[in-house]
Amino acid sequence: MFRKWIPAIDWLSNYKKDDLSSDLQAGLIVAIMLIPQGMAYAMLAGLPPVVGLYASTIPLLIYALFGTSRQLAVGPVAMVSLLVLTGVSTLAEPGSQEFISLALLLMLMVGVIQFLMGILRLGFLVNFLSHAVISGFTSAAAIIIGLSQLKDLIGVKLEAGKDVFKILGESVMRVGEINPITLAIGVISIVLLVIFKKYIPKVPGPLVVVVLSIVTVAMLNLHTRNVNIVGEVPGGLPVLSMPSISIDAMVALLPIALTISFVGFMESIAMAKAIAAKEKYKVDSNKELVGLGLANVGGAFFSAYPVTGGFSRSAVNYQSGARTPLASVITAILILITLLFLTDLFYFLPKAVLAAIIMVAVYSLIDIKELKYLFKIRKLDAITWIITFIATLVIGIEQGILIGVVFSLLVFIWKSAYPHMAELGYVEKIGVYRNISRYPSAKTREDLIIYRLDESLYFANMSFLEDKLCGLVADKPTTKYIILDFSAVNSIDAVSIHALEEMIENCQAGEITFLFSGVKGPVRDLLKKADWDSKYKGQYEYHSIQEAIDDIS
């Protein structure tokens, strides 16, 4: 009973000694990566840096107990941080005490929503997010996130919020106010981070840049020359406290809470599934929701802010050898130790370095490669990407993803409503019936139309079929028989059976007989239910076109 809901029982009872050193190493590497990232993402979310560290402790431990992925690295991520800023900043000033407590309430809401979605088995909903939508959305969000860091990178307090166009405009107008030392620190950090990432991936670039910049600022007293630094980071463990609950705030936060629940889960499950497929174990979407949900609920009581499974951090965790969630437990312990003893070290850390870390991290999320791939294969999918991207950038973050989802579903419906259909003729050379527009030499008969539908039939494409067939019959008034090749009709709905019957009635009155060949089992079952045995006995059970033709000639 417990085993079903607490996957930790499984991996704890089967824990092998061999795994320990791998888990230790992965846990350490992720912790080193997470400390600067956690602080940076918290600042992106409009919160004090220490909140990012808090979010890297309790939630990790809870997820290790309840999550089904063995390598997923839970914690603060850029996308969710941006969403927190978007949602909460309409209610309170970023950085204020009210903002912090609203972020906690939001985290609680996200946790409860994810938990309930898991219990209600709604994990499937994420399947309706096309990768084209995810990629377009992520790319736009990455740009928004990157530009939101510009103010820290150039040391100018921009007034523009998250509107990328306003940020760019204001930056250009206020180019004279740029703090050259801040900018230099930022640009050098970016260059170093890129070099480390590209050429020395074994060494954790962010840690190097953080250490170097702290030493530099402290030695040269740069903070007295208007270089913004992180300043006092309060030490000590996160304190257990109750998030302050207000109905008004909850109503206002609901849309963003839903978005975070969904987007966070999507990022998490995508990575969890990818690793699980490589490692040949199964993750369960609904249990993942429960695990993430509990991690968020728990974090809400320990001064954290919404977390999810991070893409790049999970990849690092996996590549560094993590075998079990113990790696995450080790990460969390190391962060707790940092909180207890090492927070003073961050006093001189320039904010520009954190901005640089975020910018380099999100740059790889701008997925132009995917767009090119989609363009090459199917333009319609590329258009989905572009529409999601533009909508996210121009209209808004929550609206962008919604517009993308609706558009991608409409594309699917649209394609199904205008399926491929073909008139067939007999190709003597190979002895089969083929599309006469691909095989112009295929033979047809004056009294017969053979027509193949390459799609399941449902209400929206039924009248397309009708129109096509009516057109063919009008062009060939000698038609006495129509053979509909149903071999590609995987399913049918009651509405189109009805419409099919009407079509047969109208045509049979005009002395055209319909025959159906290759009708599949599930479709045949429905036709039987519609009394076709008494209405059209013998007309719809031909196994092949040839069988039907043999019958009429």
Add this chain to the structure above:
Amino acid sequence: MFRKWIPAIDWLSNYKKDDLSSDLQAGLIVAIMLIPQGMAYAMLAGLPPVVGLYASTIPLLIYALFGTSRQLAVGPVAMVSLLVLTGVSTLAEPGSQEFISLALLLMLMVGVIQFLMGILRLGFLVNFLSHAVISGFTSAAAIIIGLSQLKDLIGVKLEAGKDVFKILGESVMRVGEINPITLAIGVISIVLLVIFKKYIPKVPGPLVVVVLSIVTVAMLNLHTRNVNIVGEVPGGLPVLSMPSISIDAMVALLPIALTISFVGFMESIAMAKAIAAKEKYKVDSNKELVGLGLANVGGAFFSAYPVTGGFSRSAVNYQSGARTPLASVITAILILITLLFLTDLFYFLPKAVLAAIIMVAVYSLIDIKELKYLFKIRKLDAITWIITFIATLVIGIEQGILIGVVFSLLVFIWKSAYPHMAELGYVEKIGVYRNISRYPSAKTREDLIIYRLDESLYFANMSFLEDKLCGLVADKPTTKYIILDFSAVNSIDAVSIHALEEMIENCQAGEITFLFSGVKGPVRDLLKKADWDSKYKGQYEYHSIQEAIDDIS
């Protein structure tokens, strides 16, 4: 050039003398039917009865010029009248001068919208209305229409608007106020109408009831005993006048104008197509929109109210022998003659008779038969019907149809996201590969999974396939080969090609080889574009499962 947009040129230049007597007869019969119906529907719409007669003149003549259906009988219909009442009564008191002028503005808007939809070739949109939705919506609307007539039938001025539950409640509470003579007239009319409809369909019941009731009321002076009568019906032709245009009113009327444009067109095109299929000519959705649109625009300048092609009236027109739109021209001329010379005759017509005519007319629209049919064949379609029905009845007329459309599309998406898939085995007796759960004796191999997908692949069902396959592989760790039978995959999108590649990569790393059999032309073309020739050369071009198996063993 003109021929393309004015179908009348065609039928006028080919007019045969033989057709004239049929057209004359049909035109006369429809006129006899239309006079009481037109007045009744106008009253249902909250307009003076004479407006219904106006709407039966100019619009008919315009449609005869521009419509592509030869038998469609355009004019006032119950559903559109209800929508006019719904939309305009929120802005003005039914029956008031302002109400009449808003109805004209609405008609103009409907005309312009339909005309533009036709020009922009948007006629296809109607295909996305499932018949289950139409039937559920129509049934609910029929109940709303029928109950809205209750006040005239029982002679009590009910306060409740269109809310069916309130109407019923109020009727019960005020049962003591019922005017017994009015009720008797109404009930006798209903009985007579039903008898005529069922047993003497050749005789126009409404005309008989109208004549009988006028004579009775006039002779017995029943109007002095609180029986509501139609009263003065102004004689003379409709006058050319400009609808008064106000931006505010247009904004307020836009939703209902869109609904009427759409619902009216849907009723019209369904009937037009049904008759055209029987008579073997083609109607063009977009030209129909242009024709209906112009009929409405024209009517708006002649004191009419929104019209469309009526279901039952078109059936009568067709069955009475109408061969060309000349029948409608004759109808219109007869109505014009009525307006000129016969309006005085309607003075004593009791409103209860008009209510009875509407009730009997709409009763046949309550389509429980369709619901039963859907239930028998596919429950999901029956649920679509029920949801549309309840939403229309409880939430509202415009919302009901929208909810139905969204639900029916979601059902389609849902079904496609969880397609039928089957693991196959070799059935020796018939020498083919079949679903092992239907053929338990089918042979499988320890190192091989053969899997068939009965649906096109797209983003929303890709992870369902992944989950299923991963589950199979986990249950059968000896698997070395997976053959995916793609013979039922009619199409694929770029996103699922990508996901497929990831799946192959993950599995091939784990030493499972993927082979694809029966890949269709359009799918193969896309796979080629995705460089499968270089990535998976020879793995995806097997014509049959057997060919793939021969290759690996």
